[in-house]
Amino acid sequence: MSATISFSAQLINLFAALILLLAFAMLAQRRVMQLINLFAYQGLALCLSTLVVAVSTGQTHLYWSAGLTLLLKALLLPWILHRLVRRLQVKWDVESLINIPTTMLVGIGLVIVAFNVAHPISELSSTITRGTLAIALAVVMLAFLMMITRTKAIPQVVGFLAMENGLFLAATSATYGMPMVVELGIALDVLVGAIILGVFFFQIREQFDSLDIRHMERLKDN
Amino acid sequence: MSTLLPIDILLIAACAWLAIGLAGLVAPGNTRFIAKTLFPLGALVGMLVGLVALGFLGESPETAVLVVGLPDLPFHLRLDNLTAVFAMLLGFTSVGISIYAAGYFRQGQGSAPGVLGLEYHVFLASMLLVLLADDAYAFMVAWESMALSSFLLVTTDHRHEEIRRAGFLYLLIAHVGAIAILLSFGVMTSGSGDYTFAGMRAQHLSPFWASAAYLLALVGFGAKAGLVPIHVWLPEAHPAAPSPVSAMMSGVMLKTAIYGLLRVSFDLLGSDLWWWGVVALAVGLVTALFGVLYSTVQNDMKRLLAYSSIENIGLIVVGIGLTLIFHAYRMEALAALAMTAVLYHCLAHAGFKSLLFLCTGSVLHATKERSLGKLGGLIHRMPWVAWLALAGVIASAGLPPLSGFVSEWLLLQSFLFSPGLPHPWLNMVVPVAAALVALVAALAGFAMVKFFGIIFLGQMREPALKDAHDAGTWEKVGLSWLALLTLLLGILPSTVISRIDAATHQLLGVGLADKLNEQGWWMLAPISPERASYEPLIFLVTIAATLLLGRWLVRRLYHGRVRRTAAWDCGYWFQGPRAQDTAEGFSQPIRRIFDVMFRLEMHLPTARDSKPYYSVKVEDHFWYWLYLPLARLVSAVSGLVTAVQGGRIAVYLLYSFLTLLGLLLVARP
Numbered sequence: 001m002s003a004t005i006s007f008s009a010q011l012i013n014l015f016a017a018l019i020l021l022l023a024f025a026m027l028a029q030r031r032v033m034q035l036i037n038l039f040a041y042q043g044l045a046l047c048l049s050t051l052v053v054a055v056s057t058g059q060t061h062l063y064w065s066a067g068l069t070l071l072l073k074a075l076l077l078p079w080i081l082h083r084l085v086r087r088l089q090v091k092w093d094v095e096s097l098i099n100i101p102t103t104m105l106v107g108i109g110l111v112i113v114a115f116n117v118a119h120p121i122s123e124l125s126s127t128i129t130r131g132t133l134a135i136a137l138a139v140v141m142l143a144f145l146m147m148i149t150r151t152k153a154i155p156q157v158v159g160f161l162a163m164e165n166g167l168f169l170a171a172t173s174a175t176y177g178m179p180m181v182v183e184l185g186i187a188l189d190v191l192v193g194a195i196i197l198g199v200f201f202f203q204i205r206e207q208f209d210s211l212d213i214r215h216m217e218r219l220k221d222n
Numbered sequence: 223m224s225t226l227l228p229i230d231i232l233l234i235a236a237c238a239w240l241a242i243g244l245a246g247l248v249a250p251g252n253t254r255f256i257a258k259t260l261f262p263l264g265a266l267v268g269m270l271v272g273l274v275a276l277g278f279l280g281e282s283p284e285t286a287v288l289v290v291g292l293p294d295l296p297f298h299l300r301l302d303n304l305t306a307v308f309a310m311l312l313g314f315t316s317v318g319i320s321i322y323a324a325g326y327f328r329q330g331q332g333s334a335p336g337v338l339g340l341e342y343h344v345f346l347a348s349m350l351l352v353l354l355a356d357d358a359y360a361f362m363v364a365w366e367s368m369a370l371s372s373f374l375l376v377t378t379d380h381r382h383e384e385i386r387r388a389g390f391l392y393l394l395i396a397h398v399g400a401i402a403i404l405l406s407f408g409v410m411t412s413g414s415g416d417y418t419f420a421g422m423r424a425q426h427l428s429p430f431w432a433s434a435a436y437l438l439a440l441v442g443f444g445a446k447a448g449l450v451p452i453h454v455w456l457p458e459a460h461p462a463a464p465s466p467v468s469a470m471m472s473g474v475m476l477k478t479a480i481y482g483l484l485r486v487s488f489d490l491l492g493s494d495l496w497w498w499g500v501v502a503l504a505v506g507l508v509t510a511l512f513g514v515l516y517s518t519v520q521n522d523m524k525r526l527l528a529y530s531s532i533e534n535i536g537l538i539v540v541g542i543g544l545t546l547i548f549h550a551y552r553m554e555a556l557a558a559l560a561m562t563a564v565l566y567h568c569l570a571h572a573g574f575k576s577l578l579f580l581c582t583g584s585v586l587h588a589t590k591e592r593s594l595g596k597l598g599g600l601i602h603r604m605p606w607v608a609w610l611a612l613a614g615v616i617a618s619a620g621l622p623p624l625s626g627f628v629s630e631w632l633l634l635q636s637f638l639f640s641p642g643l644p645h646p647w648l649n650m651v652v653p654v655a656a657a658l659v660a661l662v663a664a665l666a667g668f669a670m671v672k673f674f675g676i677i678f679l680g681q682m683r684e685p686a687l688k689d690a691h692d693a694g695t696w697e698k699v700g701l702s703w704l705a706l707l708t709l710l711l712g713i714l715p716s717t718v719i720s721r722i723d724a725a726t727h728q729l730l731g732v733g734l735a736d737k738l739n740e741q742g743w744w745m746l747a748p749i750s751p752e753r754a755s756y757e758p759l760i761f762l763v764t765i766a767a768t769l770l771l772g773r774w775l776v777r778r779l780y781h782g783r784v785r786r787t788a789a790w791d792c793g794y795w796f797q798g799p800r801a802q803d804t805a806e807g808f809s810q811p812i813r814r815i816f817d818v819m820f821r822l823e824m825h826l827p828t829a830r831d832s833k834p835y836y837s838v839k840v841e842d843h844f845w846y847w848l849y850l851p852l853a854r855l856v857s858a859v860s861g862l863v864t865a866v867q868g869g870r871i872a873v874y875l876l877y878s879f880l881t882l883l884g885l886l887l888v889a890r891p
Contacts, residue, residue, distance in 0.1 A: 113883065113886070117887065137886075144875070147872075147875050148875045151872070
């Protein structure tokens, strides 16, 4: 019995590590299309890890969560983003404010901080997934870092969505997921957010002939 | 199902007002339906509220808990005698104003009539709920609905820049006041988390915290009532609003602030310190003197009345201060006398000030003119409005036999006993305040003579005034109702006092009713008939008889020798209407005598001017002393903050990120 649990725990840790690796990959990725693909992979890994948790603990509502994740984060949102990129014809390289190696170094620092901060909480937790809490926190921070360092609008949205992935992972790992109502609400929020941001892309481009959000400095109230 | 209690009826009335307001949205553009059907219905509901409250006076309190509200935090309502007095004021005053409004609102005045009707009736309902509220949550919800609906009413004619400005100023100060009230309630719960008024009564605050709650309440309710120096919204908002709204705000809404102050200082706060009374007395005196002085020098008729409202609120707060002082020294009979003066003046002011504001509405409709300098002689064209305004003017000037005299007389009577205070300073200083109150009353008379004389008497200053027409039937009925209230309050003081005495009794434990019942209904002698008494009916009959006798004598003795000429021309045939005494000229002596109180900007023509003109602008010192420095300070501080606003999204994100990181590190277990 204990062997299966430890095996599933290992699987969960594997997927969590994959998610973290993908987060780093996203931080380093310069191309928009690849970035969206990486985001889709991250969604898939998240879905699989949730599925493993569901199988090993028997929490039925986690199956729903996993399905939702697959549908929304691995399929629907990447598809929307792909379509947006094609419609907007933005296949340029991603520009970042800080160069990529520095960003990676900062990211490593953040992971250390995340592990340091999450350690006492994981000690208190009794779930089999407790080791992944630190990873989840790190994913949130890395996604945040990506939002800060990117200057174009689409990578920022991807960063925003990746942050939600991290939060979802944190919820699964700390308490076996949030109540279904909350999860559905968040899923809907993310979807609506992505659609609204999509509309905004067109507006921004209309206004500035570019998706570079540095232009928005001009909107400041003087 | 048991019989309907008065509190249920009042609650139904509030709902009825809301329903009437919502009904207007069915056909928001249909002026006829809204004015001639909904507003009279609102007046009926007002009559119901007034009668139920009148009938309730003297009964024991009733409570109700509503199902609406937040989870675990339902609205508590309570009807007691203090509430009933003010609900009666609201009900009866709103009858006159609603009937008048039925004739007043016409097509094409800013907001659609349906929206206006909704705002108006929400305003009424929220004022009733303010009075009924028995927990801080319900009170604040009703209070804020009242502020918001009245803001929307003030900005009915929002196309004008200055009206939008006035509305904004009003909303701003209303919010500052609401915060102070909320903090006051917070202090009174003293951390128990029980926001019902019953819970607050049960708390025993230390003198420090009780004083903090009292002062916060004074600031909060003072902002709504228009106490100096937070009065600046009042002379801006009242002229900006349509006349029925000004009447409702001045007549009733200001009284809800008085109600709140009474509720907090006598009911919710158990302890009483004598210096609370001194603070209220001082603030009230300054307010009254300030208000009356500024009202004498105004040239816009609605601004004049707005400043006059400030003055009356000042007098009411002086009465509250005096009550607090007497109450703190356990001189309960005198406290009851001062409290009666306060309540009576609330009722009287509600009647006569809404009457006067409505009269300015009729004048405005008839002449399209609100500047006193362009009016005059309207008594010939608008006799109804003029005579009814005269009733309001006499009451406002504090002359017998109308309502204003009774309350000011009661107030001065209670001042006459202040030398008996067992405090070495108070018993010398408070009587001096009585002298100031007398000065205020005299100046109020001056302002009212100016108001009535310049608008209605003399000759018409502009040729266009010849086309002025009298008010319509609805307006006449509304005005007559308010004039009737003013008259009844004037000639039946004993009857009225024995009804409202229940509220005094509730707050202080004693009342005047027993003493009054020993005497007849025609006589008012609050302490003893030997000391001072007032028989309004006898006074009225004497005055009427003297006037009739005088008229008869003149007719008899000077028969055939009476010669009629144009009014106010001093007998000179060559003087035109423009040579009459003007509004500026009439108040010039006051401007001179009280020079330091005003900030004057005067332009006098010189001999060499090619286009000579004369202008005088009276401004409020407080703008320059208090508000502009404050505004500059806020602007400077926010200028510092704009450094943070760089406009770069990455930087904004970095702010949140660093905050998150910092919190994670600091809050580590």
